[in-house]
Amino acid sequence: MTREANAIDVHVGKRIRLRRTALGLSIADLARKVGVPPEDLAACERGARRAGAALLLPLARALGVPTGYFFRDPDPGEPGTAFFADADDGIRLLRAFSQIRDPAMRDLIIRLATIMSRVEAPDSQTH
Numbered sequence: 797m798t799r800e801a802n803a804i805d806v807h808v809g810k811r812i813r814l815r816r817t818a819l820g821l822s823i824a825d826l827a828r829k830v831g832v833p834p835e836d837l838a839a840c841e842r843g844a845r846r847a848g849a850a851l852l853l854p855l856a857r858a859l860g861v862p863t864g865y866f867f868r869d870p871d872p873g874e875p876g877t878a879f880f881a882d883a884d885d886g887i888r889l890l891r892a893f894s895q896i897r898d899p900a901m902r903d904l905i906i907r908l909a910t911i912m913s914r915v916e917a918p919d920s921q922t923h
Contacts, residue, residue, distance in 0.1 A: 806843030830854040
């Protein structure tokens with residue numbers, strides 16, 4: 797039986813992907829931890845397959861988050877959150893940033909990105 801992906805499944809899948817990539821885990825690594833085939837986990841991340849309660853609980857444990865994390869809406873005051881989770885360069889930046897352990901270095905990077913975001917011309921945001 798084929799079904800259309802619904803908005804909740806897509807949202808949950810994006811949250812799974814965001815947390816997995818933040819931790820630097822591959823789909824295969826996470827699938828192994830929760831005991832599902834990597835193809836099934838990939839389908840959940842795309843929203844093409846529903847991640848039911850029986851999967852969300854082990855996912856939450858493996859990813860170190862409460863189960864409610866998967867349903868949390870992005871902060872409406874942070875309009876770039878959804879874009880960041882979907883953009884390949886956003887994911888790469890998240891992976892690299894998560895590897896930096898020095899809090900002072902992390903703070904410097906955040907300050908640099910904040911300054912750069914203020915000076916970027918609005919019309920330069922098109923790719």
